[in-house]
Amino acid sequence: MASSSLYFLLIFLSISSFTLLSQSQTSSKLNKFVLPIHQDNKTNLYVANIYKRTPLLQIPFVVDLNGRLLWVTCEQNYLSSTYHAPRCYSTQCARANTHYCHTCFSKARPGCHNNTCGLMSVNPVTGLTAMSELAQDVLSIYSTQGSNPGPLVKIPRFLFTCAPSLLLQPVLPGNVQGVAGLGHSPISLPTQLASHFGYAGFAPTFALCLAPNGVIFFGDSPYYMLPGLDISLPLGYTPLIISPLGEYYIEAKSIKINNKDVPLNTTLLSIDRRGIGGTKLSTINPYAILEHSIFKSVTEFFTKELSGIPLVKPVEPFEVCFNSKSIDKRTRVGPKVPNIDLVLHDQHVIWRIYGSNSVVEATPGVSCLAFVDGGLNTRAAIVIGAYQMENNLIQFDMARSRLGFSSSLLFFRTSCNNLNFTAIP
Numbered sequence: 001m002a003s004s005s006l007y008f009l010l011i012f013l014s015i016s017s018f019t020l021l022s023q024s025q026t027s028s029k030l031n032k033f034v035l036p037i038h039q040d041n042k043t044n045l046y047v048a049n050i051y052k053r054t055p056l057l058q059i060p061f062v063v064d065l066n067g068r069l070l071w072v073t074c075e076q077n078y079l080s081s082t083y084h085a086p087r088c089y090s091t092q093c094a095r096a097n098t099h100y101c102h103t104c105f106s107k108a109r110p111g112c113h114n115n116t117c118g119l120m121s122v123n124p125v126t127g128l129t130a131m132s133e134l135a136q137d138v139l140s141i142y143s144t145q146g147s148n149p150g151p152l153v154k155i156p157r158f159l160f161t162c163a164p165s166l167l168l169q170p171v172l173p174g175n176v177q178g179v180a181g182l183g184h185s186p187i188s189l190p191t192q193l194a195s196h197f198g199y200a201g202f203a204p205t206f207a208l209c210l211a212p213n214g215v216i217f218f219g220d221s222p223y224y225m226l227p228g229l230d231i232s233l234p235l236g237y238t239p240l241i242i243s244p245l246g247e248y249y250i251e252a253k254s255i256k257i258n259n260k261d262v263p264l265n266t267t268l269l270s271i272d273r274r275g276i277g278g279t280k281l282s283t284i285n286p287y288a289i290l291e292h293s294i295f296k297s298v299t300e301f302f303t304k305e306l307s308g309i310p311l312v313k314p315v316e317p318f319e320v321c322f323n324s325k326s327i328d329k330r331t332r333v334g335p336k337v338p339n340i341d342l343v344l345h346d347q348h349v350i351w352r353i354y355g356s357n358s359v360v361e362a363t364p365g366v367s368c369l370a371f372v373d374g375g376l377n378t379r380a381a382i383v384i385g386a387y388q389m390e391n392n393l394i395q396f397d398m399a400r401s402r403l404g405f406s407s408s409l410l411f412f413r414t415s416c417n418n419l420n421f422t423a424i425p
């Protein structure tokens with residue numbers, strides 16, 4: 001009887017995996033996936049080409065670390081034999097946490113059906129929202145067992161929303177058709193991967209490695225960028241805080257520049273009961289944003305530490321800029337540019353921001369401190385922008401409620417550009 005039960009269980013698992021892997025590969029190996037990303041030169045946003053639909057088609061999505069779901073425009077040329085819109089009050093709607101019944105007054109098409117579930121989609125740059133149809137379709141992603149991507153793996157009923165095309169305007173990259181949300185929410189990309197492959201030992205964890213040609217890892221470490229080089233080894237850890245909106249926060253206790261304390265109103269660094277304060281991580285904001293008083297203290301302290309280098313006329317959106325000839329690019333990661341340290345939950349746990357992540361060449365010949373004044377009424381006291389995370393490994397570990405961070409991988413003679421996607425089978 002026991003052997004018979006085991007037999008039927010194995011059959012069930014083999015059927016429910018729905019992968020494109022050959023049958024000789026066991027489901028227990030499906031514990032890590034990789035998604036190539038690239039930076040759009042015009043907007044500085046990160047874009048992922050994700051395989052969706054039947055037949056499979058690569059579709060470009062803006063990557064939103066704090067987005068609650070994946071949405072795509074469906075108004076034109078959405079062709080797929082596996083598209084399905086769940087009915088009102090279905091289990092899919094409950095999973096997406098929506099009880100709104102969608103009504104459409106146009107001809108039926110993907111994104112336009114009656115008595116289906118409605119859900120808000122958001123443009124993360126403009127904040128524009130629009131009611132959208134909850135839908136299901138195929139999504140495929142690369143598996144990996146080492147430093148190279150492996151075969152595509154398929155999720156046959158991935159939940160997303162069909163949004164109106166007006167959400168794309170006017171600030172998203174021209175070829176993009178939607179937004180891929182990685183936030184802590186029921187139908188975000190990481191959550192659905194963890195739910196679908198949890199039986200195979202897939203951990204509810206993902207890691208960003210931002211670069212002009214970077215990668216997102218889904219699943220637990222190790223993460224191999226080159227053969228034999230596990231870039232997760234230098235990770236430090238701090239508690240991960242989830243906001244009521246499913247956004248990712250940490251709590252910094254203080255800031256140091258060149259190992260010296262920056263005078264701050266540290267009460268701003270704590271998150272209050274309303275969710276105000278703290279330190280948020282964002283792939284949508286290209287550069288760090290600081291509450292006004294923190295910005296003034298940091299920029300004044302930074303320029304004092306670089307008093308030997310004259311300031312030049314600032315380039316928007318920055319306020320502190322230098323002649324690039326005064327800052328040797330090779331020393332942007334060295335002693336001439338002050339290190340900026342975020343002191344986290346323990347005084348010995350420090351996220352160090354080196355010159356390669358704190359100074360950016362804004363225009364030819366002008367390098368600027370890559371921090372922006374957020375004003376007095378910011379929701380987060382500090383927003384760590386995409387530039388500050390570039391060539392850092394940032395791990396979001398839901399199971400352990402912690403954030404892992406490496407500081408710059410350039411000191412380990414590698415970067416986030418080094419995963420070999422040309423070796424895709």
